[in-house]
Amino acid sequence: MIKQNNLKKQLSLYFVMGSQNCKYDPVETLEKAIQGGVTFFQFREKGEGSRTGEGKIELGLQLKEVCHQYDVPFIVNDDLGLAIELDADGLHIGQEDGDMKKIKDSLKSHQLFGVSTHNVEEALEAHRIGVDYIGVGPMFNTNTKEDIEEVRGPVVIKEIREQLPGIPLVGIGGIKHNNALKVIEAGADGVAVISDIAEADFPTRAAERMLKDI
Structure with missing residues (x-):
């Protein structure tokens, strides 16, 4: 089981990916990204071209x-049933993905629970029910998600950090190597990245560059 004090360190480079995001084979992409320094992984297999059914389970x-x-936590996006079936290290959900408390209570004791938030109020509620870490976004404009909320940027990280000084925070949404440092400087423990690594010609180099820039 991952300890809370170690979780902040493990969130430093949080890679979010599904087969539909990858330029190359997803398994190969993930391994190369981890070799470049990725510390946390979320399996987000959704959207046009994504796998379903047995294909999704097999890939997971x-x-x-x-x-x-590589001792990197494996987190499932949105799907409680899949997280349990795969015996994932945790589950990450958004605000519209169901009753947070019921979902948390359905997870096994060793499984982490992360929630995406957009403002201080949502972050406080997530903290109240006992989430392990909080995703905050969108930090910047992104084409990866169609249902994007208003972009307020890293200032939201700062606002939440002032209210919740001890909670592990990761910035999400539109983060690239050239803007990631702003998210860390605002108080995040890490940055969540999709396309800057998944669509890179050399995922290992892309991950290394991201870590160097933060």
Whole structure:
């Protein structure tokens, strides 16, 4: 089980990916990204071109195996049933993905629970029910998600950090190597990245560059 004091360090480079995001094979992309320094992984298999059913489960198991070879937490996006079936290290949900308390209570004791938030009020509510970490966004404009909220940027991280000084925070949304430092400087423990690594010609170099820039 991941300890809270270690979780902040593990959130430093949080890679979010599904097969539909990748320029190359997703399993190969993930391994190369981890070799470049990715510390946390979220399996987000949704949207046009994504796998479903047994194909999704099979890919999840392959990605989980890669993560565990390198001691990187394997987190499932949105899908409680999939997180339990894959025995993932945790689940990450958004504000519209169901009753947070009921979902948290359905997870196994060793599984982490993360929630995406957009403002201080949502972050305080997530903290109240006992989430392990909070995603905050969108930090910048992004094409990865169609249902994007208003972009207020890293200032939201600062506002939440002032209210919740001890909670692990990760910035999400439109983060690239050239703007990631702003998110860290605002008080985030890490940055969540999709396209800057998943669509890179060399995922290892992309991850290394991101870590260098933060």
